[in-house]
Amino acid sequence: MAETRTISIDPVNRIEGHLKVEVVVDGGEVKEARCSGQLFRGFELMLLGRDPRDAALLVQRVCGVCPIAHATASALSLDDAFGLEGIPENGRLMRNLIFGSNFIQSHVLHFYHLAALDYVDVTAAADYRGADNRLASLKAFLQGGEAAPYLPRYEGDYRLSKAANRQAASHYVEALEARRIAHEMCAIFGGKMPHQVGIVVGGCTETPTADKIAAFLSKLEWLRRFVDNVYLPDVLGVAEAYPDYFAIGAGPKRWFSYGGLDLETKTRDPLKRKRFFPSGIVAADLKLGPMEAEQIVEYVKHSWYDNATSGRKPSEADTAPAPEKPSGYSWIKAPRYAGEPYEVGPLARTLVAYAAGEKTVKREVNALLRKFKAQPEALFSVLGRHAARALEARRLVEAMAGWALELKPGEPVCDWREAPESGAGMGVTEAPRGGVGHWCEIANHKLSRYQLVVPTTWNASPKDDDGKPGPIEQALIGTKVKDAENPFELVRIVRSFDPCLACSVHMLTPKGREIAVCRAT
Amino acid sequence: MAKGEKVKEHPAIWFQASACSGCVVAALNGVAPTIRDLIVDQLAPGHHVSLRFQPTIMAGSGKLALEVLAATEESKDGYLLIVDGALPTGANGLYGRAAGRIAESTMYRRALELAEKATAIVAMGTCAAYGGMHAARPNPTGCISVSEALAKAGIVRPVVNVAGCPPHPDWFTGVVGQALLFGWPTADQVDAAGRPKRFFGRLLHDLCPRRGEFEAHKFAKAIGEPGCLYELGCKGPWTHADCPEREFNSGTNWCVKAGSPCHGCVEPFFPDVASPIYRKISLPELPKLARDGAAGPLRAIMRPQPVEEK
Numbered sequence: 001m002a003e004t005r006t007i008s009i010d011p012v013n014r015i016e017g018h019l020k021v022e023v024v025v026d027g028g029e030v031k032e033a034r035c036s037g038q039l040f041r042g043f044e045l046m047l048l049g050r051d052p053r054d055a056a057l058l059v060q061r062v063c064g065v066c067p068i069a070h071a072t073a074s075a076l077s078l079d080d081a082f083g084l085e086g087i088p089e090n091g092r093l094m095r096n097l098i099f100g101s102n103f104i105q106s107h108v109l110h111f112y113h114l115a116a117l118d119y120v121d122v123t124a125a126a127d128y129r130g131a132d133n134r135l136a137s138l139k140a141f142l143q144g145g146e147a148a149p150y151l152p153r154y155e156g157d158y159r160l161s162k163a164a165n166r167q168a169a170s171h172y173v174e175a176l177e178a179r180r181i182a183h184e185m186c187a188i189f190g191g192k193m194p195h196q197v198g199i200v201v202g203g204c205t206e207t208p209t210a211d212k213i214a215a216f217l218s219k220l221e222w223l224r225r226f227v228d229n230v231y232l233p234d235v236l237g238v239a240e241a242y243p244d245y246f247a248i249g250a251g252p253k254r255w256f257s258y259g260g261l262d263l264e265t266k267t268r269d270p271l272k273r274k275r276f277f278p279s280g281i282v283a284a285d286l287k288l289g290p291m292e293a294e295q296i297v298e299y300v301k302h303s304w305y306d307n308a309t310s311g312r313k314p315s316e317a318d319t320a321p322a323p324e325k326p327s328g329y330s331w332i333k334a335p336r337y338a339g340e341p342y343e344v345g346p347l348a349r350t351l352v353a354y355a356a357g358e359k360t361v362k363r364e365v366n367a368l369l370r371k372f373k374a375q376p377e378a379l380f381s382v383l384g385r386h387a388a389r390a391l392e393a394r395r396l397v398e399a400m401a402g403w404a405l406e407l408k409p410g411e412p413v414c415d416w417r418e419a420p421e422s423g424a425g426m427g428v429t430e431a432p433r434g435g436v437g438h439w440c441e442i443a444n445h446k447l448s449r450y451q452l453v454v455p456t457t458w459n460a461s462p463k464d465d466d467g468k469p470g471p472i473e474q475a476l477i478g479t480k481v482k483d484a485e486n487p488f489e490l491v492r493i494v495r496s497f498d499p500c501l502a503c504s505v506h507m508l509t510p511k512g513r514e515i516a517v518c519r520a521t
Numbered sequence: 522m523a524k525g526e527k528v529k530e531h532p533a534i535w536f537q538a539s540a541c542s543g544c545v546v547a548a549l550n551g552v553a554p555t556i557r558d559l560i561v562d563q564l565a566p567g568h569h570v571s572l573r574f575q576p577t578i579m580a581g582s583g584k585l586a587l588e589v590l591a592a593t594e595e596s597k598d599g600y601l602l603i604v605d606g607a608l609p610t611g612a613n614g615l616y617g618r619a620a621g622r623i624a625e626s627t628m629y630r631r632a633l634e635l636a637e638k639a640t641a642i643v644a645m646g647t648c649a650a651y652g653g654m655h656a657a658r659p660n661p662t663g664c665i666s667v668s669e670a671l672a673k674a675g676i677v678r679p680v681v682n683v684a685g686c687p688p689h690p691d692w693f694t695g696v697v698g699q700a701l702l703f704g705w706p707t708a709d710q711v712d713a714a715g716r717p718k719r720f721f722g723r724l725l726h727d728l729c730p731r732r733g734e735f736e737a738h739k740f741a742k743a744i745g746e747p748g749c750l751y752e753l754g755c756k757g758p759w760t761h762a763d764c765p766e767r768e769f770n771s772g773t774n775w776c777v778k779a780g781s782p783c784h785g786c787v788e789p790f791f792p793d794v795a796s797p798i799y800r801k802i803s804l805p806e807l808p809k810l811a812r813d814g815a816a817g818p819l820r821a822i823m824r825p826q827p828v829e830e831k
Contacts, residue, residue, distance in 0.1 A: 009583035010620045013576045016542045018619070038618040039609075039628075041539060042661030046654070051797035057784065058792055061654035064543020064687060109549075117580045134557075141561045146530050146571040149560065152589065153580035173557055180550050184770045191779030192769035193550070194543040194687055195786075198779055205744050205780035215773075304615075323615035331616075413780075416743040491582060502541045 004031075007487055011038075012494055014114045016065045017501025019460065021472075021494055025481055030490075033469065033476035035460045037332035037501050040304070040321060047450040052078055052419045052442050053201050055450065059438070062452070063502045064194040065109070068102045068186065069431030070452075071199040072260075073438040076270055076427030078201035081442050082420055086265040088412040091203020093403050096261045096276070097216065098190040098198055100400045104223055105182035105193075106432035106498075107346075107393045108231060111386065112175035115495045116168060118488060119238045121158035122150050124165035134173035135166055154486035159241040168237070171230050178226045185219050188212050203414030208407040216404050224397045227390070235390040239372065239383045246378040249493035251475040252341045253380055255348035256281040256291050258437065260430030261399075270428050276399060277430050280352040281337070286376060288355035293428065293437065295338045296453065299464040304328035310465055314451045315439050332501075334464040335457055343471040344434025344458045345497060347379065350388040364391045382496040389498075419445045431455050433498040459497045472497055528569050531701060532593050532600040535575040535645075536635055538628040539617050539655045539664055540606025543687040544646040545577045551690035552771045559694060568701040573600070587620055594638055601700070602639035607648040607655040608632050608670045611663030632667070633674050641679040641705050642667060643696060650682035650715065651789040658793045668715060679705050682715035686786035689767055692720045712761065714789055720767075725783055726757040728765040741780075744799075750777055754799040756785035 003026075010020035018038035023030045043062055047055050056074040060067035072095060079087060125138035141147070160168065183193040189206045190196030198204045206212075239246070258271065259279030267273045271291055281289040298317060300310045305328070306320040314335075322328065336342075353361040354376075368387055369376065378384060419442060428437040434455030441449035461470035469477065472494055481487050537545070549556045554564055560578075563569050572579075573593045579586060593600050606628075609617040614627030621631060636642055644667040647653035656664040665673075668680055683692050696717055699706065712718050726732065734740070734749040741748040749755070760783050764775045776783050785795040794802075 010625075011576055011582065011586065013579050013582045013586055016577070018537070018576075018617075020618075020620070039539060040616040040662060041609075041655060045659060045661050046657040049658075051800065054792075054796045054798045057798055058654065058657075058796070061541050061543070061686065064541040064546045067541075067543065109546075113549075113578055137557065137561050141569075144528060144530070144569065146569065148571050148573040148589065149575050149579035151580060152585045154585070173561070176549065176556055180552075180555075180771065183550055184773045187770035187773040187779075189779075191774050191776045191781055194541075194546050197776045197781035197784075200744055200781075202744070206774075207745065207780060321612065321616070323612040412745060414743070414745040416745060 005484060007481070007484055007490065009487070009490065012491065014117065015495060015499045015501065016063065017499070019494070019499060019501050021476070021490065023476055023490060025484060028480055028482070030476050030479045030481060033473040034329055035332075035462060035470060035472045036330040037460060039501065040323075040331040044450045044452060047447050049446050051445075052081065052440065052447050055440065055447060056200055057197065059452070060195045062454070063500055065500055066102065066106055066431045066433065067195050068099045068190070068199065069429065069436050070438070071196065072099055073427040073429050073436045073452075074440075075199050075201055076429060077425040077438040077440045078427070079265070080268065080425030080427065081423035081440050082201055082417060082425070083423060084202060084415055085268070087203045087415055090208055090407055090411050090413045091415075092262055092265050093407050094189040094204040094206060094208065094413065095199055096403050097400055098186050098196055098204075099261060100396045100403070101182050101185035102193070103396050103432050104227070104393050105179045105186070107389045108175050108179045108182065108226075110432075110498045111231065111235065111389065112172050113179075114498070115386070116172060117150065117153065118492050118495065119158070119242060120160060120168040120172070121165045122169045122172070124162050125169050128166060132170050134170040137173070138169055154488055154491070156483060156486045157488045160237070164237060164241070168234055171234055174226070174230065178223060181219050181222055185216055185223075188216050200414060200416070202416050203412070205414065207409070207413055209409050213404050213407055217401065220397060220400055220404070227393050227397055232390050232394060235386050236371070239387065242383065243372070245382040245492065246372065246374060246384065247381060248479060248489060249382040249475040249496055250380040251343045251471045253284040254281070254337075254340055254342045255283075255351050256337060256342050256344060256435060257349045257352040258291060258428035258430055258435040270426065277349050278353050278356045278358065280356060281342070282348075282351045282355045284377070284380065286351065286355045288352065293426065297336055297339075298453070299334040299336060301465040302327055302462040303330050303333050305333065314437065314453045317451055330462040332457055332461055334461040334470060335453055336464055341461065341464070341468055341471050341474065342458055344455050345385065346388040346392050346432070347385045348434060349430060350392065351379065360395060364395075382492055385496040421445055433500050434458060454500075456500045460499050460501070472499070528563060528567055530569055530571045532571045532573055532596065532598055533603060534573055534590065534593055534600050534635060534639075535603040535605070536632055537576050538604060538606035538632055538649070539609045539662065540646070540648060542577060544605035545575075547685075547687035548690055548693055550770060551694055554694050554698070564694065565698050565701050570601075570697065591622060594635065599638070599640035601641055601643065601697070602635050603643045603645050604632060604649045604667050605645040607652050607664035607666060609655075609662040609664050611661070616662040629670065633670060633676065636667070636671060636678055637676050639678055641700065642681075643693070644668065644680055644682045644715075645693060646688055647684050647686045647786060647791055650684045651791075653686060654792055680715060681706055681711060681717060684714070684716050684721065684787040685762070686791060689720075689764070689769060691767060692717070695720060716761070716787070720763055721761045721787060723761065723763060724758065725760040725762050725764060728763060729757055729777060730765060731777060744780065750780070750782040752801050753782045754797060754801055755782035756788075756795055756802070757783040759790075760785040760788055762787045
């Protein structure tokens with residue numbers, strides 16, 4: 001196959017949001033790749049002029065899959081701007097429990113409901129004769145002749161045995177319940193999900209009581225069994241059947257983590273706080289470096305924004321949409337760290353923690369590598385990302401059980417205050433799919449500036465001004481595509497990043513318009 | 522329904538516009554019926570919803586997905602169209618690009634094409650229903666609601682607004698279930714804001730378990746304190762929804778129960794009139810704010826019913 005051809009996948013479904021991927025294939029190998037965010041919203045401008053406290057609630061609407069990541073980053077930036085020297089312990093713990101539960105929800109949703117259909121053949125349930133009611137349901141469904149939304153699909157490369165396909169299909173249905181239960185856990189301390197209401201500047205709104213703690217722990221135990229007995233084994237099962245995906249989709253081989261889930265809040269700078277996920281940067285040599293937020297610059301040469309705004313720090317961003325700019329091909333900007341594209345997400349967190357020498361992470365990762373007789377490089381791959389996600393879910397389940405028991409009924413939950421006259425704050429944390437940062441400024445008791453740099457802006461970014469492709473683009477380039485009509489390799493690579501497009505395209509701070517929208521209400 | 526009897530298939534298309542996917546995730550959280558009932562099993566006995574196009578969960582991508590969409594669009598059987606998200610009209614719709622039938626198109630254009638041929642339309646969530654967060658001041662992308670877009674284009678199709686940011690899954694499955702079992706809601710079954718009265722017919726304030734504390738003037742002054750949240754900006758007195766009775770996430774909790782004031786997310790005035798969220802809105806202010814916040818015709822017909830301040 002020596003011909004050159006373009007494969008365009010639009011829309012890429014089973015991700016969050018609107019993504020188009022285009023690759024040029026020559027001799028069966030991807031030579032060029034373009035990742036294109038299709039939607040622009042302008043969230044930051046919508047926050048200007050509002051009561052700063054509203055930000056943590058409203059900004060969640062950036063993303064319905066990980067709203068808590070935005071509520072948390074926003075609340076952290078507001079804590080900072082309000083000058084709070086720490087928040088009540090109950091507030092810190094409830095934030096972590098709401099957030100941790102959504103990590104599990106998001107990871108389970110991602111593996112089963114977004115990614116698994118690339119590996120699992122659900123039609124294996126069509127001639128099932130057994131007692132599993134989930135498979136019986138699927139069988140009746142498939143026999144009904146209306147197989148949407150599970151067919152049509154790419155055909156060919158499904159490698160699991162019939163029994164394994166059936167078991168995974170049954171788990172797909174069970175996982176719907178697992179993620180629902182994880183959301184119930186969010187709601188216990190956060191009121192509802194999606195778009196919880198519990199996380200506010202200064203702490204949380206809910207009051208912990210013994211019955212809520214017991215309910216949370218009961219659901220957590222159900223999830224622990226699911227993660228240990230279903231999720232982790234299924235990820236390993238897929239890895240065994242598709243071992244070549246340990247060598248596909250590496251990306252830029254640079255990763256960072258802001259760190260996330262506070263273990264204390266007295267340290268003002270979130271990058272220096274003691275956190276469940278450590279902060280740092282790491283490359284293929286797995287040597288840990290410090291994460292410095294001032295190294296972040298955003299480029300727009302290949303994005304639909306005015307070129308004059310390229311090369312600025314997020315805190316100085318000044319974005320003007322140019323929807324028909326010829327050199328543009330995405331609504332996503334191209335953030336770079338010290339001039340280089342970086343991958344963020346569960347793999348980044350895992351590698352940073354590994355490089356930082358965290359014992360549990362080292363033990364789990366080394367066990368995984370031994371099982372597959374692999375070197376650490378095998379982690380820089382499609383399967384490395386799935387495995388990192390599953391191992392992280394297990395660590396979170398363990399940690400949350402301890403955090404829930406640290407809650408103290410009757411103690412304060414929130415340090416609630418009026419907004420200061422002026423202030424500025426940075427809130428950086430880790431969303432399920434990677435590092436998320438919010439920067440706010442307050443003037444005259446109102447928000448005068450608000451900026452977000454979110455995970456998929458890193459991962460799904462287009463080329464920067466130097467022509468360096470973004471992480472997903474790099475992960476695609478060099479990939480061998482066996483069947484251009486059924487390009488499994490491409491969608492498996494893209495989905496391994498768990499892209500969240502709604503998050504990544506939201507920027508807008510047109511020059512000179514702030515005054516017009518900062519009117520008092 | 523006994524096994525083996527003919528199940529009626531109801532084709533459906535879920536079109537996502539300028540949205541956050543929260544409405545899709547909310548739909549996954551249903552308990553009775555569950556999402557499994559909705560997709561795999563029967564939503565109501567003898568009735569199966571054939572979800573032909575749903576970008577977040579469907580197996581196929583690109584061409585495969587668009588072919589299914591086109592086939593459903595062309596089919597004589599009709600389809601239920603579910604739209605989540607508002608429709609961006611700014612920059613000729615280019616703020617929201619979408620794969621078209623032939624060339625690249627926009628969300629706005631595609632939504633109208635799909636709406637024109639739909640049997641009926643569910644505007645899922647406050648953004649689709651009224652513009653919502655995506656049309657928040659200063660509405661940078663010119664987002665409008667589904668009803669407003671239809672009115673502009675002169676397209677007349679039955680629309681029900683399943684409001685909420687995001688809606689309770691029962692509100693969604695309740696509307697779809699009713700359509701399958703008893704037919705599309707009649708005019709007297711929806712309120713002035715296009716919502717089914719079954720779920721949105723009563724004032725949240727009248728259903729609130731903290732109403733006694735309101736009457737007794739026991740008000741919380743800071744987050745974390747016991748008492749009615751009216752002084753902390755609760756919009757319950759202007760919000761129509763059965764949240765207190767239904768509760769979210771399998772009946773686990775809801776905003777006021779969790780110590781957070783209602784922010785009126787089911788109302789056409791969300792979020793602009795609803796913010797400042799944590800500040801009491803004085804009663805004479807509200808109609809003015811509702812007018813100033815108007816981003817669509819439904820905002821104009823919104824008639825908030827202020828309660829007497831004691």
